[in-house]
Amino acid sequence: MEYVVYEQKGAVGIVTISREKALNALNSTVLEELNATFDAINLDEVRCVILTGAGQKSFVAGADIGEMSSLTKAEGEAFGKKGNDVFLKIENFPIPVICAINGFALGGGCEIAMSCDIRICSDNAVFGQPEVGLGITPGFGGTQRLARLVGPGMAKQMIYTARNIKADEAYRIGLVNAVYTQEELLPAAEKMAAGIAKNAPIAVRNCKKAINEGLALPMDKAVEVEEKLFGDCFETEDQKYGMAFFLDKNKEKVKEPFKNC
Numbered sequence: 001m002e003y004v005v006y007e008q009k010g011a012v013g014i015v016t017i018s019r020e021k022a023l024n025a026l027n028s029t030v031l032e033e034l035n036a037t038f039d040a041i042n043l044d045e046v047r048c049v050i051l052t053g054a055g056q057k058s059f060v061a062g063a064d065i066g067e068m069s070s071l072t073k074a075e076g077e078a079f080g081k082k083g084n085d086v087f088l089k090i091e092n093f094p095i096p097v098i099c100a101i102n103g104f105a106l107g108g109g110c111e112i113a114m115s116c117d118i119r120i121c122s123d124n125a126v127f128g129q130p131e132v133g134l135g136i137t138p139g140f141g142g143t144q145r146l147a148r149l150v151g152p153g154m155a156k157q158m159i160y161t162a163r164n165i166k167a168d169e170a171y172r173i174g175l176v177n178a179v180y181t182q183e184e185l186l187p188a189a190e191k192m193a194a195g196i197a198k199n200a201p202i203a204v205r206n207c208k209k210a211i212n213e214g215l216a217l218p219m220d221k222a223v224e225v226e227e228k229l230f231g232d233c234f235e236t237e238d239q240k241y242g243m244a245f246f247l248d249k250n251k252e253k254v255k256e257p258f259k260n261c
């Protein structure tokens with residue numbers, strides 16, 4: 001891979017977009033490599049993924065403006081599809097994806113972060129949807145995901161004004177869950193990922209599915225999705241072990257890792 005680095009640390013997979021010279025901007029190759037990297041993650045071993053950018057300046061400074069500038073309509077559609085395929089893959093990835101935003105998250109950078117389950121950032125992070133200043137609309141789901149995350153009023157303000165916001169404001173409006181120093185960011189992401197990875201994997205996957213699918217439905221239908229995924233857990237060994245462990249009054253016992261089955 002030219003621009004994406006993958007590392008597995010125990011049950012945590014770390015995907016790093018590494019195109020520092022262009023502030024990790026998303027060109028076609030980066031999008032293709034991200035797609036292939038997520039496809040290759042070993043879901044029998046990995047229970048949580050971290051997505052981050054290389055360096056200390058930028059997470060992802062957007063889609064590659066140089067590449068986009070000369071696209072024809074057909075090429076623009078093909079480029080858009082490549083991006084949307086990756087973003088949807090991350091959003092619907094069976095296990096949680098934490099985005100560790102270590103600097104600029106602009107345009108497609110903010111959008112890829114929003115397709116992750118959880119966002120945390122460094123104190124130098126900058127977020128924005130500058131597309132209308134370039135003569136386009138946010139095209140990788142920005143108009144949809146930002147409005148769902150921070151509410152339509154704030155999303156419209158950010159998108160119409162194309163004004164960037166800093167980490168503290170992103171935290172205030174709920175775009176990120178926490179802010180760390182650069183040094184603390186990746187360890188914090190790894191700690192959170194390890195905490196997720198030690199919980200019952202099928203239950204965690206079902207929670208992700210229930211939240212994602214339920215958000216698109218009216219409440220009466222959403223709770224039906226939840227009921228089904230709740231019921232499915234009772235066919236797992238993890239549920240039997242987890243509840244038996246709680247009910248066993250022997251204080252000496254040590255909890256075994258969940259088996260993912």
Ligand code: DAK
Nearest residue numbers: 021022023025061062063064065080106107108130139140
């Ligand atoms: N694309 C390409 N190269 C980029 C880039 C980008 N988005 N952002 C930065 N770079 C490159 C710069 O050109 C520069 O390259 P060299 O000149 O060194 O070769 C290098 O990274 C360092 O950048 P700067 O010299 O500009 O660094 P500064 O610290 O001065 O400024 C900055 C940092 C992040 C404020 C600035 O680079 C900047 O404003 N970058 C552009 C940010 C931006 O507007 N991003 C949004 C892009 S639009 C679609 C779906 C989605 C999209 C499009 C279509 N379809 C469905 C079809 C998404 C669109 C976007 O993301």
